[in-house]
Structures are given as C-alpha cells and as structure tokens.
Amino acid sequence: MGVNLKQLSEMLGLSQTTVSRALNGYPEVNAETRQRVLKAVQTTGYRPNRAAQRLATGRAGSIGLVMPIAAGIDSDVHFGEFLAGLAEESVKHDFHFVLNPSAPEDEEATFQRLAASGNVDALFLAYMRASDPRISILKSLSIPFLVHGRTLDGPADYPFLDIDNTGAFYDATRLLIQLGHTRMALLNGPDYLAFSQRRKKGMLRALSERGLSLDDRLVNHSFMTDEHGYRSMQRFLVQDNPPTAVLCSSTVLALGAVRAINRAGLQIGKDISLIAHDDVLPMLKPENFTVPLTTTRSSLRAAGTRIAARLISRILKTADYPDQELWRTELIVRASTGPAPRV
Amino acid sequence: MGVNLKQLSEMLGLSQTTVSRALNGYPEVNAETRQRVLKAVQTTGYRPNRAAQRLATGRAGSIGLVMPIAAGIDSDVHFGEFLAGLAEESVKHDFHFVLNPSAPEDEEATFQRLAASGNVDALFLAYMRASDPRISILKSLSIPFLVHGRTLDGPADYPFLDIDNTGAFYDATRLLIQLGHTRMALLNGPDYLAFSQRRKKGMLRALSERGLSLDDRLVNHSFMTDEHGYRSMQRFLVQDNPPTAVLCSSTVLALGAVRAINRAGLQIGKDISLIAHDDVLPMLKPENFTVPLTTTRSSLRAAGTRIAARLISRILKTADYPDQELWRTELIVRASTGPAPRV
Numbered sequence A, B: 001m002g003v004n005l006k007q008l009s010e011m012l013g014l015s016q017t018t019v020s021r022a023l024n025g026y027p028e029v030n031a032e033t034r035q036r037v038l039k040a041v042q043t044t045g046y047r048p049n050r051a052a053q054r055l056a057t058g059r060a061g062s063i064g065l066v067m068p069i070a071a072g073i074d075s076d077v078h079f080g081e082f083l084a085g086l087a088e089e090s091v092k093h094d095f096h097f098v099l100n101p102s103a104p105e106d107e108e109a110t111f112q113r114l115a116a117s118g119n120v121d122a123l124f125l126a127y128m129r130a131s132d133p134r135i136s137i138l139k140s141l142s143i144p145f146l147v148h149g150r151t152l153d154g155p156a157d158y159p160f161l162d163i164d165n166t167g168a169f170y171d172a173t174r175l176l177i178q179l180g181h182t183r184m185a186l187l188n189g190p191d192y193l194a195f196s197q198r199r200k201k202g203m204l205r206a207l208s209e210r211g212l213s214l215d216d217r218l219v220n221h222s223f224m225t226d227e228h229g230y231r232s233m234q235r236f237l238v239q240d241n242p243p244t245a246v247l248c249s250s251t252v253l254a255l256g257a258v259r260a261i262n263r264a265g266l267q268i269g270k271d272i273s274l275i276a277h278d279d280v281l282p283m284l285k286p287e288n289f290t291v292p293l294t295t296t297r298s299s300l301r302a303a304g305t306r307i308a309a310r311l312i313s314r315i316l317k318t319a320d321y322p323d324q325e326l327w328r329t330e331l332i333v334r335a336s337t338g339p340a341p342r343v
Helices: A005-012 A016-024 A031-044 A050-057 A077-093 A104-117 A134-140 A165-178 A194-209 A226-237 A251-263 A300-316 B005-012 B016-024 B031-044 B050-057 B077-093 B104-117 B134-140 B165-178 B194-209 B226-237 B251-263 B300-316
Strands: A062-068 A096-102 A122-125 A145-148 A160-163 A184-188 A219-221 A245-248 A273-278 A294-297 A324-327 A330-332 B062-068 B096-102 B122-125 B145-148 B160-163 B184-188 B219-221 B245-248 B273-278 B294-297 B324-327 B330-332
Touching: A005 A016, A005 A031, A016 A031, A031 B104, A062 A077, A062 A104, A062 A300, A077 A096, A077 A300, A077 B077, A077 B096, A096 A104, A096 B077, A104 A122, A104 A134, A104 B031, A122 A134, A122 A300, A134 A145, A145 A300, A160 A165, A160 A300, A165 A194, A165 A245, A165 A273, A165 A294, A165 A330, A184 A194, A184 A226, A184 A251, A219 A226, A226 A245, A226 A251, A245 A251, A251 A273, B005 B016, B005 B031, B016 B031, B062 B077, B062 B104, B062 B300, B077 B096, B077 B300, B096 B104, B104 B122, B104 B134, B122 B134, B122 B300, B134 B145, B145 B300, B160 B165, B160 B300, B165 B194, B165 B245, B165 B273, B165 B294, B165 B330, B184 B194, B184 B226, B184 B251, B219 B226, B226 B245, B226 B251, B245 B251, B251 B273
Parallel strands: A062 A096, A062 A122, A122 A145, A145 A160, A160 A324, A184 A219, A184 A245, A245 A273, A273 A294, B062 B096, B062 B122, B122 B145, B145 B160, B160 B324, B184 B219, B184 B245, B245 B273, B273 B294
Antiparallel strands: A096 B096, A294 A330, B294 B330
16 A cells, blocks of 8 residues: 555655645645655555544545435536535635535435534535524534525524525515516525525515515416426416516526517517526526516625635634625616506 | 544444444445434544545545636536536435536646545546546546546547537538538537537538538637527628528527527528537426427436446446447437528
C-alpha cells in the first residue's frame, strides 16, 4: 500500500500539515507546492487517511446534500440551477458536496448516516414540507445545517433562507384585482411542499381582502412541467365560467399554460392575464415569450450562492451572516397582464 | 470526543465490521440493526474513522464527479436529468456521489485530488471535448472511471457510454433530403464538445452523399437555451436564401426556433421542417409542442442509470458489463417535418 503521510511528507521536505492541506485543496497552499504533492501522490500510490487529514485541518471541506430519488420522481430543472449557485461559491473555498441519493422514506436515516460518516462539515436541506420531521433530526445532529425554504407549521427556530412566497403571490394577485380581475386560476407546485402552500395563502389573502374567493376547480397542484401546465390550463378553459387570469408557480408551467391559451384562440394580456414565478432559469426567460410574461422574480442561483457562503463561513468561522433570511421577490410587469375583459 | 469504533461495537454487542457496514449503509445489514447503530451514534456522538471503515469494507461507497463551474457558466438542464438517472441506480446500492465543483482550468488537478482523497471508489467524466486531456489523467489514476460520451481524436481506448450522435443526425438529414430539402440549418451545442462535432459530421455526411453542402451562415454553436434557439433562427430566416429545414441539438433550442418561425409568419412542417434531438426531459416533451416535433431520441436518464450500474458493478465486482457501449438513437417522425415547399 505504499507510503504513509509521514513518509510522504519527509520525501517532499514538507510538514504533514502542509501535505494534508495541499490534498484538501486549501487556498493557503500555493499552486506549485500542491502540484508537487499531487505528483508524489501519483507516483507513490499514497491514499490518505481521512482521519489524519481531519486532525490536521479540523474539517472535511464539504457540504452534505440529500437528493430524494425514486423511479417516479422527475428530475427538477430548479434543483440544477440552485446547485450551480451552490457550486459557484463553494469552488472559491475549495469545498465540495457529498450528494446522497435517498428514497424519500429513508431520508431521515440518510441524514443521520451522512452526519455520522464524518465526510461532511455541514448539511443542507431543501424541498421543505408544511411540517417537516427532518428539521428535528438535523437539530439533533452535531453539525451545522441550513434550510432552503421554511416549514409552515411550528416556529421557524432554525437557520434558513427563504423567499417571501406569500408576499410574492399576494402582490401578484393584488395587481390582477386592481386590473379588474375577479376570477383567477392557480397552477401551483406539489401541494405537500411549503412554498406551494404559502403561494396559495398569499393569493387567498389578497382575494379575501376584496371579498373574493378562489374556486377549487381552478387550482392545480403538480410537478412543474410544461405538460402539467398545458393540461391543467386546458381543463380550466373549458369550464362554464373560465378564469380571466392565472398565476403559475413556474415559467415552465407557464410554457404549457400559454400553449393551451393560444390553442383556445385566446390572446394573452387581453382575453386572459398570466403571472408566473420566475426563478431566473437561463434556459427559459420570461421576457422572451411571444407575449413577455409578468413575473414575481427571485434568482435561485443567487440563493444557492448565498447558502454556500453562509454555510462555509459558519464552518470556517470567517464571517457573520444573519441566521434567518427572507428575501422579497420583485413583481415585474410585462405584456402578459392587462385589464380584465368586459363581459 | 466520545467513544471509538471498538467501544461503540462493544456497547452494541456487534462486531466492528457490522457497525462499519451499518454506517456505510450496506444492504447486508438489516434495517433494525442499522437503526440501533444510528441511534447509538447519535447518543454517543461517535464520529467514525474513514480509514477504519475502508479497512472493514474495502470501499468508500461513492462515485466522484467533477462539476465545471464559473460565474459565466449556466446551469444545464441536461445535467440534472442525467444526475437523476445516476441517483436512481446508486440509491439501490447505497452509493453516494462526491460532487466536486471546479473552475474549468483546474479540472485535471481536481480529478487527481478526488482520486487521492480516498473518498471515491470510481470517477465519472462527461462534457467530452473533441480531444480531451482529462482522459490521460484518469488513465493514470488507480481507480476505475467511466466516460459519458467520447473524444473525437485518438483511439477510444477507455470505458465509455455514448449515443451515436453521428448516426442520429445522419438519419435526420437523410429523411429531410428524401422529403426534397436541400438547404438546411443547424442549431448546435457548443462547438468544443465532441457530441456537437459528431452531429455536424453526421449531417455533412448525409448532405455530401447527395452532392449537397452546408452553408456556414446557417450553422450556430451555443449553449442550448431557448434564447439562443430564438436568436439564431431569427438570423437564419432573414437571409437572402433562408433554409427550408433546421436541425436542433436540443428540444430547448427548438423551443426558441419554433417561436422565431411562428413570428416570421411561417408554418412548421409546411414552410419549414424541424427535427430536434430529444434527451427525454420530463419538463419539455416534443409531442406536446403545438406542432409535435420530429426527433432523434435517447433518454439521458437511462444513460445515467446505466453508467451507475456499470461503475458500481465494477467496484463491487458483481456483474460483467461491456466496457464500451454506443447506443443508437430512434428517429421518431411527427408533424414538424414535411415535403420541401415548391419554389
């Protein structure tokens, strides 16, 4: 099995700490030294003892993520965008991720195992549910964690970064009411997720302030794909009393909704108004739709970057960030919203 | 720092090997025992020594990925879909990923560091370039690796899974020629990537067999977003001699191209034919476009699943898979292709 850390260090004329740091990719080791160490690792076949490395540095240099997966679970474009933000910040500090796929029912055990493995310095949690048993698991573990989103039930007594989903859809609904709309539809994300419930809550709040209500037959919860947007919108439009406006929880849902509206021979921004939540996915920009979309906007990539910065600063004890952040979204008006059609 | 592995095992009345295996999530440990071990880990605050775990099991239970990232690099929907496939298979074997973000220029060093860390049992490589220095780095390391895609230059003397990109666009182009098209455009992925170059090659081969050629002004290489599809198609359509058919390397590019075609007042499948490559992204299905798209199809998620199965079987020495696989794509005809318009 070749040399150990001591022998490797002696060969190189470096301290064991320096060699460990070079292998962990810490920025305090210069590029030339790192190259020398990596060459020596290659020629000697040295495989480091993680425990020794951790003794030298006190950390694994990594953030743990649990990725819920099953045969029926679709990939999520929103997750990829968030990961890009997380990675953009992590690479600056030479941090990596341990990504643990897990069946949804095993998630709690997977978090425990991740924390126990010593492979991660911190844990990250997303896809928050209305009430979420994973929070108490994370609290019981001995390493820092950060939540993207928030539970709906119980006190938010844990570190999080969330966007103001209630406010976003409250603002959007209020604008539609000001434009004269009274009958609205909602194309939402899965109903067990907290963000979906908060957006619906915001919509209901604005409606009830004006004595209006939301017809259950005009609400759909689903994964946020083009197809779900299309099918649900089509269903809404064939009803006796179709909506004059629709809120979509994603621009991907809006893509399908727009197609259903066009096929029905209706004009967006005139016959029917549409507002979508925009995560700023580079793949699909709301300003490029044939009728540019009015949106509630918040960058998922920026959230990823911020979460990585907060977790890493917590691990390295380098800077103070607030423990809880609630980001306001922006309501950006484009051509897809207009006055309610006169009947 | 609490107990060590020996003490923890004695507390539980289990062998050290069993405790290690439980912590590593190996299927040979039953669920009840694993729960007991995890509980004991929580109460004692035990943090395992990775080296001891590896001694007991001989493996880390993980696959290493390098994720190229920089401020200007967009997230890639295709990557998320592939990852879902990789995860779907890995979770069955309790394998996880070590995802190492890296600036593109540091990728080679990142691979060396990953291999040297002892944290991964195998490496995975994607986004293959025409000629790719990362291959020789991976060959020089002491752990198994698998390439998604293939280089264009030099012999393919390494384990890979690729789709027949040349054949896909050869078949698509031949169909268009049979329909009477002679002037075609190409909306392709980034030109430094091997798959883009192979698709162009397939197109050129089919054209040259009929004495036809490809006008450079009708070729665009870019990231595969809606916006790039729109802008490039718009540019093609205002030329003196616009194309009567277009090949798109992704359904996301096709989304923008379709919009540009509609805005120009042209009808898809009649005035202009379109064929897109379909990675079977659940978010966006070609059969749901207003004019359903003719596609060359191959599931990215299936590729992810297969790659995980091959790598894990190689690590666990459980099954024999071929070392190199080239998957044919399917050419599926829908309404977006039709006879070339008469002039």
